[in-house]
Amino acid sequence: MTNNVQHLSLYEQIKHHLISEIELAHLLPHDKLPSESELTKQFSVSRITVKKAMSDLVELGIVYRIQGKGTYVAVQGKGAVAVEPPIQPQRAPAVALLLPFINNQHNALLINGVESMLSEAGYSLLLCNTENSIQKEERVIREMVERHVAGMIVYPVDGESYNREILHLTLKSFPLVVMDRYLRGIDTNCVCPDNFRGAQEGVNHLISLGHRHIGFLSTTINGTSSIEDRLLGYEKALAEHHIPIDRRYRYVDIELGEPKPIKAKIRDFLSRHPELTAIFAINPGLGLQVIKVASEMGIRVPDDLSLIFFDDFELSEFYSVRPTFISQEENMLGKEAAKLLVSIMENPDQGTKKLFFPPKLIIRESTTKPGSRG
Structure with missing residues (x-):
């Protein structure tokens, strides 16, 4: 007491x-x-x-x-x-992140990297899905400007070579970073994987195993810098090893979203070129379709056909054939994009920066020495 x-x-x-x-x-x-x-x-x-x-x-x-x-x-x-009403602490300034898709592992890792760095720097994140539409991307950019966001990170949609809203923001020196790919002719800050180097390293791996007939599969190339650079890396690797570049081995207008037409196109491509012993695909969506079609055709991966592509996919560790892939180190890429944007927002007078990071080749079971296909 x-x-x-x-x-x-x-x-x-x-x-x-x-x-x-x-x-x-x-x-x-x-x-x-x-x-x-x-x-x-x-x-x-x-x-x-x-x-x-x-x-x-x-x-x-x-x-x-x-x-x-x-x-x-x-x-x-x-x-x-008299009771003083509590003064609310100021909200953290917001940064907008525009993505063409949000339903895959690649973008989930990017988001995680961006959010962790922004949170550490005292910014909140507004996540925007542009649904791979240039028109929606432009509209969302305008909406974010009207909401007075402190800055923006934009992952451009497929096939985009020009965006008037991004150009307008660049000319106004608005804090902006383009991520994953860049827009040719627009001098803006960007953080990208080195797609040329990644593709070159992947094809070099196939060549080192003894492959000489290597196919290239991609969605539409025109206007998408990341795919253009991957094609250049593929061709550079062939040229450096004195392997003729055969344009018949390129299939570059496959559109995702319609499984049956994709499978039919891949089946036709493999049927027309039985001499192919390896495929380089630009993303896991195409890579998985190759595995399915090859299985249906009695072609064994990797014994008859080696396969390599950019990016991993969810639960790939438990897949029947664990794929060899080129990792873009997405989490790190997201962090670096956010880090650059924070630097721009806090020091707006600095010059434009273009940062390219080397991807990492992850070798697993879908690649081996050429088999007896054909």
């Missing part, structure tokens, strides 16, 4: 001291009170005692707290204490 009385007396003393300071105008409305640590030292009491005194003052409306900031003097009414 004695201790309780003593503690009560101590925290009441602290309360009366602070009330006196406010009444004598030594502390004015919205002035910050000493911290709990400072009051603990000043009165030689425990932190619990100080917390109790401060909690009572808050309940009485004499002071108010702002989370993470401290405790402040409330506005006083005549003859009574």
Whole structure:
């Protein structure tokens, strides 16, 4: 009981001291009170005692707290204490991330990298799905500008070679980073994997195993810098090993989204070129279709047909044939894009930067020495 009385007396003393300071105008409305640590030292009491005194003052409306900031003097009414409505902490400035798709592992890893870096820097994230539509991408960019976002990271849609809204933001020096691919002719900040180098390394791996007849499968190339660079890397690897570039081995107008036509096209391609011993595909969607069609045709992967493609897919570790793939290190890519944007937002006078990061070849079971196909 004695201790309780003593503690009560101590925290009441602290309360009366602070009330006196406010009444004598030594502390004015919205002035910050000493911290709990400072009051603990000043009165030689425990932190619990100080917390109790401060909690009572808050309940009485004499002071108010702002989370993470401290405790402040409330506005006083005549003859009574008027409760000061809590001041809401300022919201973190928002950054918009525009993606053509959000339903695959590749983009999930990008989002995770972007969000982790922005959160660490004190920014919130607005995620926008452009549904791989240039028109929607332009509309979303305008909407984000109207919402006064602090900056934007844009992953351009497939086939996009020009975007007037991105050009407009670039000319206005709006904080903007283009991610994963770049737009030729628009001098904007970008963070991309080195698609040329990644494709070259992948094809070099196939050549090192002894393959000479290597097919190239992609969606429509025109306007998509990442696919254009992958084709150039494929051809560069062949040329450096003095392997003729046979355009018949290129199938470059396959559109995802309609499984039956894709499978029919791949079946026709493999049937017309039984001499092919390896395929380089530009993404896992096409790569998985190759595995399915080859199985239906009695072609074994990798014994009869080696396969390599860009990016991994979910649960690939449990697939019947674990694919060899070129990792774009998406999490790191997202972090670097966000890091560059934060740097631009906080130091807007810096010059335009284009950052390219080397992808990583992950060798697994879908590639081996040429078999007996054909």
